[in-house]
Amino acid sequence: MTRSTVRIAVNGVTGRMGYHQHLVRSLLELRKEGGVDLGDGRRLWPEPVLVGRREPALRSIAERHELPYWATDLDAVLADDTVDVYFDAQATAVRAEALGRAIAAGKHVYTEKPTATGLDSALELVRLARSGGIRHGVVQDKLFLPGLRKLKRLIDAGFFGQILSVRGEFGYWVFEGDWQPAQRPSWNYRGEDGGGITVDMFPHWSYLLESLFGRVTSVMAHAATHVPRRWDERGTPYAATADDAVYAVFEFDGGAVAQINSSWAVRVNRDELVEFQVDGVHGSAVAGLRHCRIQHRTATPRPVWNPDLPGIGNFRDQWQEVPDNQPFEHAFKAQWELFLRHVALGEPYQGDLAAGARGVQLAELGLRSSAEGRRIAVPELTL
Known part of the structure; x- marks a missing residue:
């Protein structure tokens, strides 16, 4: 060789x-x-x-x-x-x-x-x-993460039937930098230096949503700066001029809807730092970085809202883990x-780079949606 x-x-x-x-x-x-x-x-x-x-x-x-x-x-x-x-x-x-x-x-x-x-x-x-x-x-x-590769396997196999909705949660608490060092560079929180969670994460959501569910046709977003004062690598306080959280709704060609929250000002109460729940007529799945759990229509419990009666058990226990079935590279x-x-x-x-441009476009339109307080169509790019 x-x-x-x-x-x-x-x-x-x-x-x-x-x-x-x-x-x-x-x-x-x-x-x-x-x-x-x-x-x-x-x-x-x-x-x-x-x-x-x-x-x-x-x-x-x-x-x-x-x-x-x-x-x-x-x-x-x-x-x-x-x-x-x-x-x-x-x-x-x-x-x-x-x-x-x-x-x-x-x-x-x-x-x-x-x-x-x-x-x-x-x-x-x-x-x-x-x-x-x-x-x-x-x-x-993120397309190469084990949990999301398992999710793609389910989509390709027709597990969901018609996909109705996607709900995503991403984020963790990034320390302000005063009493504990921040886990991210300070430029991430200065808009003038290209910082902000919208411009950081929407390019990820762009390729991930497009590859798994189809073209995004509209976006409605609310960007926020929840922590307005932070400390840089030298311990100097500075004003955070970029968004540290964004809450967004995306629509697809086929009518499905994705709601994704991204935040550097949230404490994690889920199994992984990012999780996506996909609900379809025939089944649902929750995929994270490594794991993916499913619930088929034939195994879906029958909950009824009645606060006067005890629950029907631990809802998490009613889901099935998707096996690896193959080795996953880093x-x-x-x-x-x-x-x-x-x-x-x-x-x-x-x-x-065309896919990269679509990610930049989605971030730009997301920030515009937030500034104008309205839903914005995502036009196809002419390249």
């Missing part, structure tokens, strides 16, 4: 997501396995080139993992003809400009979302990538493997 090297500029590797999920849990794991098996007698060997602004942090990561290539000069990396792919896990506010430079340099691009802070910029990236003939992808990690690693196969072989890849 022969080995081909693909050199990947990983920008934003000193951040939490860039380091843990993309470098350590994905690219380095693929290297431990000997690279990506292309199925034709070749293996594709990922060679990360670490990119960032903080030289000491980059050097420390490189030494820790015995990676010889790192740089603080992005232009020099993009000018290097041996670099094949540019990956971006930077803060949202600087992402679109860096992606545009990478596309102009002829690099294939793979990126975290949102791809840009506004729809115009996101659409321009699509046009640049298509005219440049490069391959492009956007992270859609979500980020699984998508990296698909994207690298797309780069090497041209295999179909649905999570492209």
Whole structure:
């Protein structure tokens, strides 16, 4: 078996997501396995080139993992003809400009979302990538989570019959930063820096809802800043100018409705940090990060509202766990493997920059809906 090297500029590797999920849990794991098996007698060997602004942090990561290539000069990396792919896990506010430079340099691009802070910029990236003939992808990690893959299996098998509604709950309490350090960077709470839970999570809900249930045709949202004062990484108080919670209703082509609450100001009282309940005529399911439980119409109990009588037992106990039935790869690693196969072989890849633009569009319309206090139609994008 022969080995081909693909050199990947990983920008934003000193951040939490860039380091843990993309470098350590994905690219380095693929290297431990000997690279990506292309199925034709070749293996594709990922060679990360670490990119960032903080030289000491980059050097420390490189030494820790015995990676010889790192740089603080992005232009020099993009000018290097041996670099094949540019990956971006930077803060949202600087992402679109860096992606545009990478596309102009002829690099294939793979990126975290949102791809840009506004729809115009996101659409321009699509046009640049298509005219440049490069391959492009956007992270859609939640589609690869075990719980949601089980949910997709149920949908494909026709378990639900006609799907009526989806109810989603996502979030957790992010500490303010004064008496306990915050679990998220402070820029997440400054609108001027590209922060806000709507622009962070609606791109996720866009690809997830579209892939599972169909095109979103309208959105009605209410965004809120529940915690107006926070403390940054240096312990300095600042005003939170971005939303930390958003409550939304989405409609689909087929008439189904999704209601999804997203919040960094909620304490968790559910089995997983994110859960989706899907109700259909023939059955229902509750899917989280790893688990999925079902209740078929033939096993649905007959509750009756009567506060004068005792209940009919623990409702949670009346659901059946969906078995794994197959091994599930780490979500980020699984998508990296698909994207690298797309780069090497041209295999179909649905999570492209156009999908990323639809996520930016949904976030933009969600914030507009909140500001104007009304439901807003989601038009199909002309690309």
